[in-house]
Amino acid sequence: MELLLQTLVSGFLKGGLYALIGIGMTLIMGVMGIINLAHGQLMMVSMYITYSLFALFGVDPYVSLAVSVPAIFILGVAIQKFFLNPLMKIDTILPENQVLMTVGIGMALTEIMRFIFTSDYKSIQTSYSKTTLLMGNISFSLPLLIDFFIAVILTGALFYFLKHTDTGRSIRATAQDRDAAILMGVNAERITSITFGLGAGLVAAAGTMLMPVFYLFPDIGGPFTRKAFVICILGGLGSSVGAIFGGITLGLVEAFGATYIGMEFADMIGLIIFFLVLLVLPGGLKRITGM
Amino acid sequence: MSKFRKSLIVLACFASITLALTPAHSASTVKVGIVLPITGKHAKFGEIEKLSFEMAADEINKNGGINGHLMELIIEDTTGKPDVGRSAAEKLITHDRVVILGGGYSSSVTAAIAGVAINNGFPFLVNTGSADIITQPTAHTPSGKRINRLLKELAGANDPAKIVKLKEKIVVLQKRADREVEMILPRYAIFRLNPPVSEFADGLKSFLSEVVKPETAVILHENSLFGTRGAAAFAKSAKQIGTKVLFTESYDSGAIDFKPLMAKVKSANPDLVYMVSYILDASLLMNQSMELQLNPKLFAGAAAGFTLPEFRKTAGVASEKVVSATLWHQSLPFPGSREYFDKFRAMYGRDTEYHGAEAYAAAFVIADALRRAKSHSPSDIKKALKQTDMMTVFGPVKFISYGRKIHQNKLDTYVVQWIDGKLEIIWPPKLAKKKYVFPINWIKERQ
Numbered sequence: 001m002e003l004l005l006q007t008l009v010s011g012f013l014k015g016g017l018y019a020l021i022g023i024g025m026t027l028i029m030g031v032m033g034i035i036n037l038a039h040g041q042l043m044m045v046s047m048y049i050t051y052s053l054f055a056l057f058g059v060d061p062y063v064s065l066a067v068s069v070p071a072i073f074i075l076g077v078a079i080q081k082f083f084l085n086p087l088m089k090i091d092t093i094l095p096e097n098q099v100l101m102t103v104g105i106g107m108a109l110t111e112i113m114r115f116i117f118t119s120d121y122k123s124i125q126t127s128y129s130k131t132t133l134l135m136g137n138i139s140f141s142l143p144l145l146i147d148f149f150i151a152v153i154l155t156g157a158l159f160y161f162l163k164h165t166d167t168g169r170s171i172r173a174t175a176q177d178r179d180a181a182i183l184m185g186v187n188a189e190r191i192t193s194i195t196f197g198l199g200a201g202l203v204a205a206a207g208t209m210l211m212p213v214f215y216l217f218p219d220i221g222g223p224f225t226r227k228a229f230v231i232c233i234l235g236g237l238g239s240s241v242g243a244i245f246g247g248i249t250l251g252l253v254e255a256f257g258a259t260y261i262g263m264e265f266a267d268m269i270g271l272i273i274f275f276l277v278l279l280v281l282p283g284g285l286k287r288i289t290g291m
Numbered sequence: 292m293s294k295f296r297k298s299l300i301v302l303a304c305f306a307s308i309t310l311a312l313t314p315a316h317s318a319s320t321v322k323v324g325i326v327l328p329i330t331g332k333h334a335k336f337g338e339i340e341k342l343s344f345e346m347a348a349d350e351i352n353k354n355g356g357i358n359g360h361l362m363e364l365i366i367e368d369t370t371g372k373p374d375v376g377r378s379a380a381e382k383l384i385t386h387d388r389v390v391i392l393g394g395g396y397s398s399s400v401t402a403a404i405a406g407v408a409i410n411n412g413f414p415f416l417v418n419t420g421s422a423d424i425i426t427q428p429t430a431h432t433p434s435g436k437r438i439n440r441l442l443k444e445l446a447g448a449n450d451p452a453k454i455v456k457l458k459e460k461i462v463v464l465q466k467r468a469d470r471e472v473e474m475i476l477p478r479y480a481i482f483r484l485n486p487p488v489s490e491f492a493d494g495l496k497s498f499l500s501e502v503v504k505p506e507t508a509v510i511l512h513e514n515s516l517f518g519t520r521g522a523a524a525f526a527k528s529a530k531q532i533g534t535k536v537l538f539t540e541s542y543d544s545g546a547i548d549f550k551p552l553m554a555k556v557k558s559a560n561p562d563l564v565y566m567v568s569y570i571l572d573a574s575l576l577m578n579q580s581m582e583l584q585l586n587p588k589l590f591a592g593a594a595a596g597f598t599l600p601e602f603r604k605t606a607g608v609a610s611e612k613v614v615s616a617t618l619w620h621q622s623l624p625f626p627g628s629r630e631y632f633d634k635f636r637a638m639y640g641r642d643t644e645y646h647g648a649e650a651y652a653a654a655f656v657i658a659d660a661l662r663r664a665k666s667h668s669p670s671d672i673k674k675a676l677k678q679t680d681m682m683t684v685f686g687p688v689k690f691i692s693y694g695r696k697i698h699q700n701k702l703d704t705y706v707v708q709w710i711d712g713k714l715e716i717i718w719p720p721k722l723a724k725k726k727y728v729f730p731i732n733w734i735k736e737r738q
Contacts, residue, residue, distance in 0.1 A: 003558050006583075010550040119334030121571065123605045130609065132582045139583050141550075213578075214547060215571055215605055219331055223545055258551035263542035264514045 005138050007259040008252070013141065015251025016148035017206050021224060022231030022243035023155060024202035030175035030238035031195040032084070034098045038106035039203055040224030046072045046204035047220070048113055050211045054124045061124055061211045062146065068208045069201045076200025079105060080193040106221060114218040122216045129212045147209040154205055155244060158198075162240070171195050175238060203228070230274045236283050249273070320363040321356075321667065323657055324383030325394040326404055331371035332545065335570055335601055336396050340419065340650035341366060342639055344394070347654030357661045364654075365389055369396070373403035380407040390667040391416065391660075393653055396646075398422035398488070398516035405481050406431060412478035414672045416660075418653035419646060421488040422516045423524075427695040428479050432471035434464045480673040482690050482698040484653050485618055488517060488567075489524035491593050494704035495616040498718040500532040502729055503589050505562035508534045511552065511576065512567035513544040521567035521593045529565075537561050544572045549579045557585045564589075570596040574605035581609040586733040589614060594704075600642040603712060610709045611736045612728055617707045619645035619685055620716040622724050628684040644714070645685075652685035 021043065028036045049068040053059040059067075083105060087097045131142040162168040173181040174191045182188050203224075231250055235242025250270055257269035325344055328337035344364055352361050365387050369376035383389045384407070392408055392415040395401035401420025408415035409431055417425055424430035430439060438461055445457045499505060508529055512518035522539055529536050537559045540552060553576070556564060564587045566576055573596030580590070590613045596602060597615035621632035631651055635643040656679060661667065664675035677698070680689045690698040706718035708727055717727035 003554055006554040007551045010548060010554070014548050114330065119330055119338065121335060121601055121605060123574075125607050130578060130581055130607070132584075141582055215574065217332070217334070217571075219334075255548070255551045258542075258548075259555055263540055263546065263549070263552045266546065267543055 002137050003259060007255045009138055009140060011252035011255030012248065013144040013148050013251070014255065015248035016151040017144075017210060017247075018227060018231055018251050019244045019247025020151045020154065020206040021203050021228045022235060022247045023158065023240050024199035024206070025228040026232045026235060026238055026240055026243040027171075027202070028196055028199040029232060030240075031171060031192055032098070034096070034102070035229065035232075036102050036196070036199065037099060037225055038079075038102040038109060038221075039199075039228045040226070041106040041109040041221035042072055042076065042200045043203045043207035043224055044216070044218065044221040045075065045109055045113065046207035047211055047216045048117060048122075049204075050208040051122050051124060051216055054211075055122075061126065061208055062150075065150075065205060065208050069204050072204030073197040073201035077193045077197035079200075080196035084196070085189055085192065106225065110218045110221060117218065119217055119219075123214075124211050126212050141213065143209075143212040150205070150209060154202065158202070159240070167191070167194060171198075227270075230270055233274055234277055320361045321661055322363050322365055322387060322389040323661075324380070324387060324389035324392045325364050325366045326369050326376055326379050326383070326392060326400075327366060327394045328371040328396050328400070329366070329368040331369075332571065333371040333397055333569065335599065336419070336595075336646050337368075337371075339599075339643055339647045340394065340396060343635065343643065343647040343650040344654050346635065346638060347651045347658075351654065351658045357658060362654075362658055362661070366394075369400050369404075371397060371400065373399050376400040377403045377407050380404045384408075384411050384413055390414075390669075391657055391672055393657055394418065394650070395420040398425065398520065401425055402516060408481060409475060409478055411669075412480065413669050414480040414676060415482070416653055416657055416676065417481065417483040418485055418649040420483075421485060421491070422520045423487040423489050423696070424516075424520075426481055426483045426487065426697060426699045428472050428475050428481075428697055429465075429468045429695055431479075432468050432475060434468035434471055438464050438468060479697070480669060480676070482676050482679075482700075484656060484685065484688060484700050485649050486702050486704060487696070487699065488521045488593070489527075491521060491616045491618070491704055492525050492528050492565075494706050494718060495591060495593075495614070496528045496532060498614075498706045498727075499534070499563070499589075499591075502727065503563065505534050505588060507537050507559075507561045508563040508565055509537050509556050509559055509561040509587075510539040510565050510567075511556070512539070512541050513569060513572055514541040515544070517569075517595070518544075518567040522565075525565055525567070525593065534563065542572070544569050546572065547575075549576055550583065553579050553583050553585050556580075557583055560587075562588045563591060565591050565593070566597070567593040568596045570599050570601055570605075573597050573602055574610070577606045577609040577613060581737055588730060591615065594618060594645065598644045598707060598714060599646075600644065600714075603709060603714075608737050611712070612709060612731045612733075614706060614708045614717075614727075617645055617705050617716075618702065619648045620705060620707060620714070621648075622716055623686070623705070623722065625684055625686050626682060631684045648685045652683035652688065655683055656681065656688050 025036055025039045046068045049071055050061050050064045053064040083101055084098050087101055128142050132139040133142060162172055170186045170191050173186055174188050178188055231243055231246040234249055235246030253269055253273055254266045258266045327340055328334055348362050348364050356362055367379035367383055369379055395404055395417045396419045398420045401417055402425055405415060405425050429435040441457055441461050448454050510522045510525055512522035526536055592615035594616050598617050603610050621629055632643060659681055660672060660675040660679055664671045686702045688700050690700055705716055707714050708717045710725060710728060715725040717723050717725060
């Protein structure tokens with residue numbers, strides 16, 4: 001019983017972070033219609049910002065959210081504006097040009113960070129990094145618990161933004177039908193830039209919040225890009241609600257797989273679910289929730 | 292016909308010119324190819340080895356080089372992936388025209404590079420890759436590879452009829468493998484400086500049986516060649532010292548969350564937790580054990596991740612009093628080992644450990660063999676390496692054959708413990724600089 005509960009807790013907490021990573025990607029996917037394969041790398045850059053602030057000025061990782069998220073937001077907007085939008089205008093046989101571009105951007109970011117910080121493993125040791133709250137015999141890692149709550153708040157704020165603000169509505173309109181949105185007077189180019197920035201900002205938050213418990217090196221982006229992709233497919237591409245479910249499902253599946261089947265198979269189980277969803281429930285959880 | 296002849300003559304001229312030019316061109320330097328993971332998740336190990344190789348090459352060149360020629364290191368990045376390692380080795384052999392290969396980090400990559408070296412009949416001095424099969428020529432034959440697969444199947448088989456059948460198959464294959472080895476041997480020039488992973492825990496074994504006396508153990512290992520072989524070898528050692536292995540679990544070395552795994556270990560409540568890990572996973576395993584208050588009598592690591600200075604940096608107090616097998620420590624009584632450690636620290640402003648010492652020693656072994664070799668053809672270098680008998684910072688080096696292994700250096704292994712933030716050698720007692728801490732009060736240590 002204790003083992004079961006501990007597994008549930010670990011999976012759920014990790015799932016919260018996964019959801020945040022997934023929402024960022026799915027948002028970009030919805031509006032742009034492409035997969036951002038530099039997603040994990042943007043997260044990695046945000047982690048380096050957090051690390052630098054901590055190492056140079058002793059800024060607490062949670063405080064540095066105020067710097068890393070806007071910084072990556074701006075980086076995201078710039079990437080969209082100067083690297084991806086120009087590609088949209090060019091007619092080629094390959095509409096996937098932009099996807100290829102994101103791969104390139106991901107590689108460039110990795111190598112730039114390696115150039116600045118070398119391949120060393122960096123980590124932040126805060127006073128609360130290893131603090132755990134015990135409830136009976138079940139341990140809750142304090143940083144992951146805080147992360148979970150911040151993730152919930154950020155997600156809530158995002159939904160409010162998408163539903164009740166002008167820009168938010170324009171984003172949804174562009175995602176639903178780009179051409180129609182343009183005809184209605186939406187500046188689609190500006191909206192895509194903002195969306196890319198938002199998606200990047202969300203994953204930046206996830207990266208920063210992961211810093212107190214995880215480690216950092218330039219190649220860390222790739223695995224997270226992969227995870228984000230799986231989460232998006234689970235939730236249904238382009239669905240924000242789906243991404244939350246997708247993230248939590250992946251977290252839980254990995255945890256239960258690790259406990260009851262074998263840690264070695266944790267990744268495999270996630271990918272099998274990915275496969276099954278594509279086969280049995282194409283469109284993912286979006287089909288059920290409709291959002 | 293005359294046209295054909297003419298072109299032949301022209302070709303011959305070109306050939307002789309290039310042939311004549313090649314040695315003249317490389318006369319001033321002797322090229323040595325080093326394959327290491329400079330980027331990727333094993334970059335930390337690659338870096339410490341690269342710096343040590345460069346430091347050694349510098350010293351060698353200052354002291355006359357290779358009979359008056361400079362030793363030039365050409366370092367290729369494997370990124371920690373076997374396929375990249377394979378093409379890096381091929382590039383070094385065919386394009387850069389190096390005379391010998393060195394380096395080789397992580398078992399999977401080293402095994403892949405060894406395959407390339409054997410195909411080309413090329414000498415390769417391994418200094419870190421530690422899976423046993425690397426210096427077992429039979430393992431590089433087609434039948435040998437099948438035997439390895441069957442052995443794995445045998446380990447998991449329960450049905451007695453199946454076990455008998457598998458064993459029969461292996462006997463037949465073994466004979467075939469022995470014949471195939473005859474074909475490989477002339478081209479086989481793989482040498483290994485470091486002990487194989489099956490011997491990593493030899494030093495630890497006596498420490499466990501004489502001091503810790505664990506009744507139960509859990510083995511956790513990363514799921515590539517290194518971890519799998521290390522875990523299997525330790526399971527055997529555990530049997531010999533009468534420790535019951537409750538379960539063995541493997542994981543992917545890039546994993547983020549070990550909590551479910553550690554929770555499972557906690558509910559099994561073993562005396563000993565033995566881990567075969569690289570660096571990131573080693574720190575996370577210890578951090579998360581601490582978070583879950585998993586307190587066995589002893590945490591023991593199988594070298595690799597557990598001895599790097601980064602382990603202390605990233606795991607913090609969670610690394611305190613963790614014991615690890617190791618292949619080297621700066622306080623061992625080998626000539627120059629303390630000097631190497633101090634010089635490394637002075638030059639690069641950080642600590643080195645056994646991986647660096649392996650690389651440093653390997654450079655000197657390569658230089659020594661190249662000096663003695665009649666020519667720098669693969670077969671002459673192989674002959675010279677075979678006759679190697681020298682002392683290095685890493686210990687005595689002499690390549691012998693035992694068991695199924697050929698060209699393997701036999702060395703002792705030691706036990707270290709993280710005591711007050713420093714890696715101290717604690718076993719065997721005659722070499723220990725500090726007394727081991729056992730039993731361990733985890734609550735006190737982790738404050």
